[in-house]
Amino acid sequence: MQHIVPPHEIEFWFELGSNYSYLSALRIEHLAQRAGVAVRWQPFLLGPIFASFGWSTSPFVLQPQKGAYVWDDMRRQCAKYAFPWQRPSVFPRSAILATRVALHGARAPWIGDFVKAIMRANFARDEDISSEEKVIEALRELALPAMAIVAACQSAASKPRLREQTERAKELGVFGAPSFFVGDQLFWGNDRLDDALALASSTRLRSTSGA
Amino acid sequence: MQHIVPPHEIEFWFELGSNYSYLSALRIEHLAQRAGVAVRWQPFLLGPIFASFGWSTSPFVLQPQKGAYVWDDMRRQCAKYAFPWQRPSVFPRSAILATRVALHGARAPWIGDFVKAIMRANFARDEDISSEEKVIEALRELALPAMAIVAACQSAASKPRLREQTERAKELGVFGAPSFFVGDQLFWGNDRLDDALALASSTRLRSTSGA
Numbered sequence: 001m002q003h004i005v006p007p008h009e010i011e012f013w014f015e016l017g018s019n020y021s022y023l024s025a026l027r028i029e030h031l032a033q034r035a036g037v038a039v040r041w042q043p044f045l046l047g048p049i050f051a052s053f054g055w056s057t058s059p060f061v062l063q064p065q066k067g068a069y070v071w072d073d074m075r076r077q078c079a080k081y082a083f084p085w086q087r088p089s090v091f092p093r094s095a096i097l098a099t100r101v102a103l104h105g106a107r108a109p110w111i112g113d114f115v116k117a118i119m120r121a122n123f124a125r126d127e128d129i130s131s132e133e134k135v136i137e138a139l140r141e142l143a144l145p146a147m148a149i150v151a152a153c154q155s156a157a158s159k160p161r162l163r164e165q166t167e168r169a170k171e172l173g174v175f176g177a178p179s180f181f182v183g184d185q186l187f188w189g190n191d192r193l194d195d196a197l198a199l200a201s202s203t204r205l206r207s208t209s210g211a
Numbered sequence: 212m213q214h215i216v217p218p219h220e221i222e223f224w225f226e227l228g229s230n231y232s233y234l235s236a237l238r239i240e241h242l243a244q245r246a247g248v249a250v251r252w253q254p255f256l257l258g259p260i261f262a263s264f265g266w267s268t269s270p271f272v273l274q275p276q277k278g279a280y281v282w283d284d285m286r287r288q289c290a291k292y293a294f295p296w297q298r299p300s301v302f303p304r305s306a307i308l309a310t311r312v313a314l315h316g317a318r319a320p321w322i323g324d325f326v327k328a329i330m331r332a333n334f335a336r337d338e339d340i341s342s343e344e345k346v347i348e349a350l351r352e353l354a355l356p357a358m359a360i361v362a363a364c365q366s367a368a369s370k371p372r373l374r375e376q377t378e379r380a381k382e383l384g385v386f387g388a389p390s391f392f393v394g395d396q397l398f399w400g401n402d403r404l405d406d407a408l409a410l411a412s413s414t415r416l417r418s419t420s421g422a
Contacts, residue, residue, distance in 0.1 A: 053274060063264060065386040069399055076396075076406065175276040185287075188280055191402040195287065 003172050004184045009038045010200045011181040013174050015046040016095040016102065016115070019060075019074050019088075022123045023190040024178040026083050029112050031193065035201040041111045043102035044169040045162065046092070046177055052170060058092045077190075084124035093122055095129045100153040100162050101139070110142050117141065214383050215395050220249045221411045222392040224385050226257040227306040227313065227326070230271075230285050230299075233334045234401040235389040237294050240323050242404065246412040252322045254313035255380040256373065257303070257388055263381060269303045288401075295335035304333055306340045311364040311373050312350070321353050328352065 005011050012028055014021035032039045050058065060067040071087050078085035098118045105111050117138040121127040128134060132150065139146035152158060169179075173186060180187040180196040183205045187196040199205055216222050223239055225232035243250045261269065271278040282298050289296035309329045316322050328349040332338040339345060343361065350357035363369060380390075384397060391398040391407040394416045398407040410416055 063386065065384050068384065069386065069397060072396065073399070073403075080406065173276050173279065175274065175280065185283065186280060188284070189402075191400075192284075195291065 002184065003181060005040070005181045005200075007183075007205055008036060008200060009040055009182075010196055011040045011042050013042040013044055013169055013177060013179040013181070014115070015044060015177040016098050016118050016129065017092040017122065018046060018177040019070065019091075019123060020190045021178045022119045023077055023081065023083070024193050025112075025115050025119050027081065027190070027193060031197055032200075035197045037197055037200040039112075041102065041106045041115065042165070042169070043099050043106065043115070043162075044166045044174070044177075045096070045099060047094075048166050049170055049175060053175075061091070084120065086124055086126045088122055088126050090128070093129055095122070096162070097132060097150070097153060098129055098135050098138075100158060101135055101149060103162055103165055104149065104153050104158065110144060113142055114138060114144075213395065214392060216251070216392045216411075218394075218416055219247060219411060220251055220393075221407055222251045222253050224253040224255055224380055224388060224390040224392070225326070226255060226388040227309050227329050227340060228303040228333065229257060229388040230281065230302075230334060231401045232389045233330045234288055234292065234294070235404050236323075236326050236330050238292065238401070238404060242408055243411075246408045248408055248411040250323075252313065252317045252326065253376070253380070254310050254317065254326070254373075255377045255385070255388075256307070256310060258305075259377050260381055260386060264386075272302070295331065297335055297337045299333055299337050301339070304340055306333070307373070308343055308361070308364060309340055309346050309349075311369060312346055312360060314373055314376055315360065315364050315369065321355060324353055325349060325355075 010028075010032060012024065014025060028039055046058070050056075055062060060070045074087070075085060077083075095118065102111065102115055102118075105114060118129050118134070121134060121138070122129045136146045136150060139149055172181070176188055178188075178190055178193070180193065182196045182200040185196075185199065187193070221239075221243060223235065225236060239250055257269070261267075266273060271281045285298070286296060288294075306329065313322065313326055313329075316325060329340050329345070332345060332349070333340045347357045347361060350360055383392070387399055389399075389401055389404070391404065393407045393411040396407075396410065398404070
């Protein structure tokens with residue numbers, strides 16, 4: 001599927017339970033602003049993507065050696081970026097309601113703050129982000145109409161949106177998180193955020209993809 | 212298994228058929244020299260490691276989405292580093308004799324040049340690195356006694372060494388390539404080479420692991 005992101009934009013495909021998405025969620029706004037690039041937040045669920053590969057859960061759980069490594073790596077990466085870090089006692093944590101809220105607010109000015117609030121709860125304070133209470137708490141701390149937003153996201157009309165969004169991720173070839181789209185190119189992993197932003201802000205992309 | 216690499220050293224665990232090992236093989240000598248760190252070359256085979264996870268080949272072959280991504284990523288990474296790149300028509304390429312020679316010469320002054328010659332043949336010129344001819348050619352271009360080295364590596368006494376080396380990688384928790392050990396810590400992937408070298412050259416490591 002051909003997918004072309006407009007010049008000076010980056011699509012940030014992330015999952016709230018993904019530890020490497022946490023690193024990118026905390027980095028992307030500042031870096032994108034500096035690069036003159038707009039961020040399009042694209043929350044989705046990794047579970048159905050992994051299931052399509054025949055995996056019952058995260059590869060960090062299915063492969064014990066890689067899993068053990070990942071927590072060392074996260075500790076070092078968070079130290080490098082000076083981000084708070086606490087290894088979640090439950091991994092991967094499900095966050096379906098929070099993801100529905102993020103999808104609902106993906107173009108709202110509060111999207112970045114909401115995503116960071118949920119991710120800090122998971123990865124800096126080891127809190128249960130699957131609960132309705134946690135989502136309401138995060139929205140209230142942003143002075144948002146929490147009950148109205150949660151009700152909208154729990155409506156029958158709203159529920160298929162997340163399924164469609166995750167289906168779209170699959171069709172676009174997204175196989176992990178975080179993933180970034182710039183122009184017609186996919187970048188995978190927090191380690192590629194800088195390269196993706198460099199391309200998004202480059203003259204080359206502007207001239208080839210038009211405007 | 213506790214494994215402690217001496218201060219100011221980095222162990223570079225690589226496989227000659229691994230494309231991300233290629234990036235590190237071309238980068239490590241210059242970066243390590245600048246950091247004041249000695250490189251210990253540790254060639255091994257990924258196949259038996261992958262087999263221990265129940266995989267018949269590289270995850271880049273087993274997962275088509277990731278595989279498609281990896282070749283885009285390699286093209287961009289090589290462009291970024293200004294390294295020559297041609298996608299191998301056979302992947303992953305077996306290079307057992309070349310790996311035996313690399314293990315044989317791991318402490319020799321020619322190890323870096325030999326590894327780079329084999330990897331450039333595979334990843335810059337799409338040549339068959341499994342053949343004895345290719346190994347002999349690479350050794351001769353380095354003005355080395357090619358026939359004697361190859362004969363030594365094909366002797367019955369030499370063959371168990373590579374099996375033991377790969378077994379050691381497994382025991383150390385190596386699950387992919389390239390991997391780096393610094394002090395008592397494992398780093399995985401070309402994207403972690405800079406972090407690994409920063410730790411290897413740091414005062415912190417020197418003071419904690421003694422000398």
